[in-house]
Amino acid sequence: MEIVATLSLTRDWVSRSPNCRLDGKRAFIAGVADDNGYGWAIANLLLLLVLKFLLAHGCLYALNIFESSLRRGKFDESRMLPDGSLMEISKVYPLDAVYDKPEDVPEDVKLNKRYAGSSNWTVKEVAESVKQDFGSIDILVHSLANGPEVVKPLLETSRNGYLAAISASSYSFISLLQHFVPIMNPGTFLSTLFSFLLIYGGGMSSAKAALESDTRVLAFEAGRKNKIRVNTISAGPLRSRAAKAIGFIDMMIDYSLVNAPLEKELTAEEVGNAAAFLASPLASAITGSVVYVDNGLNAMGVGVDSPIFENLDIPKANKS
Numbered sequence: 001m002e003i004v005a006t007l008s009l010t011r012d013w014v015s016r017s018p019n020c021r022l023d024g025k026r027a028f029i030a031g032v033a034d035d036n037g038y039g040w041a042i043a044n045l046l047l048l049l050v051l052k053f054l055l056a057h058g059c060l061y062a063l064n065i066f067e068s069s070l071r072r073g074k075f076d077e078s079r080m081l082p083d084g085s086l087m088e089i090s091k092v093y094p095l096d097a098v099y100d101k102p103e104d105v106p107e108d109v110k111l112n113k114r115y116a117g118s119s120n121w122t123v124k125e126v127a128e129s130v131k132q133d134f135g136s137i138d139i140l141v142h143s144l145a146n147g148p149e150v151v152k153p154l155l156e157t158s159r160n161g162y163l164a165a166i167s168a169s170s171y172s173f174i175s176l177l178q179h180f181v182p183i184m185n186p187g188t189f190l191s192t193l194f195s196f197l198l199i200y201g202g203g204m205s206s207a208k209a210a211l212e213s214d215t216r217v218l219a220f221e222a223g224r225k226n227k228i229r230v231n232t233i234s235a236g237p238l239r240s241r242a243a244k245a246i247g248f249i250d251m252m253i254d255y256s257l258v259n260a261p262l263e264k265e266l267t268a269e270e271v272g273n274a275a276a277f278l279a280s281p282l283a284s285a286i287t288g289s290v291v292y293v294d295n296g297l298n299a300m301g302v303g304v305d306s307p308i309f310e311n312l313d314i315p316k317a318n319k320s
């Protein structure tokens with residue numbers, strides 16, 4: 001019910017504000033593995049702004065599952081737009097963002113049966129395929145991350161684990177922009193990153209810090225050279241597939257509920273709303289920004305649930 005309300009409000013807002021529409025635009029969203037994550041929600045909200053073509057990348061290993069679930073209607077409920085139509089993904093591309101070009105792919109990876117049946121999945125090849133299929137794009141969204149040692153403390157992380165996290169979670173952002181720039185119309189580019197930096201190990205916190213800094217540098221370089229805006233969303237915790245696999249997402253959601261200024265669970269649609277705004281002409285002067293969409297948790301210097309504050313009169317939600 002809540003999600004439907006959010007979507008309908010957005011639809012009203014769009015019909016009353018033609019300036020925020022994305023008529024005829026094309027977006028490529030890197031990081032749509034199912035209908036639970038931020039990538040899916042961003043795609044959904046962009047389509048409400050009358051986007052013309054939506055191109056997505058599914059998880060390479062599970063691409064067949066994603067495509068057949070899409071075909072068999074497994075995602076139909078979450079594809080439903082307020083006017084009753086279904087969100088259409090024009091094309092789904094396989095992509096492994098840790099490889100820039102075919103020459104970089106080691107033999108054992110090429111022969112790995114999890115990659116069998118897929119081709120042209122390095123960043124350069126995907127950009128070339130998109131160019132061939134659609135000519136150009138207007139919006140590029142990076143909503144992906146991976147770190148093989150994410151559950152290890154940073155102090156115990158190996159060099160390989162650290163570099164793998166940086167490669168998949170932050171260099172992939174630079175690589176995507178580098179390879180897509182030639183086919184990007186002056187437009188926008190977004191990424192999501194996490195705000196609970198201290199809890200994620202394995203180099204993941206480092207990767208997210210790099211993304212934050214790279215957002216500013218890329219905004220300058222791509223703004224000057226290509227008139228492209230680069231922004232990042234720092235989102236609060238969400239029970240996505242990736243987050244559930246790491247293991248302590250429920251704890252982080254509970255922590256946010258107890259300590260954030262807004263005592264409610266964050267929805268993926270709220271992050272999608274912010275992404276849609278940043279991608280729209282309404283945000284035409286916003287670039288190089290990290291926008292927090294986390295119920296305000298980033299603003300808290302302390303955890304108010306600490307026993308130290310037991311006797312302090314902390315404002316409580318008005319439940320009436």
Ligand SMILES: NC(=O)c1ccc[n+]([C@@H]2O[C@H](COP(=O)([O-])OP(=O)(O)OC[C@H]3O[C@@H](n4cnc5c(N)ncnc54)[C@H](O)[C@@H]3O)[C@@H](O)[C@H]2O)c1
Pocket residue numbers: 030031032033034036037038039058059060095096097098142143144145146168192193194195234235236237238239240241242243
């Ligand atoms: N879930 C959270 O609590 C949360 C909070 C803030 C930010 N984020 C960030 O949001 C982004 C999306 O994550 P999500 O939580 O929505 O989970 P998700 O599982 O929906 O998305 C993660 C995506 O990363 C992709 N991916 C991983 N390694 C890849 C690689 N080498 N090449 C290409 N794609 C690869 C997966 O295929 C998947 O589509 C990530 O950057 C994540 O760190 C998540």
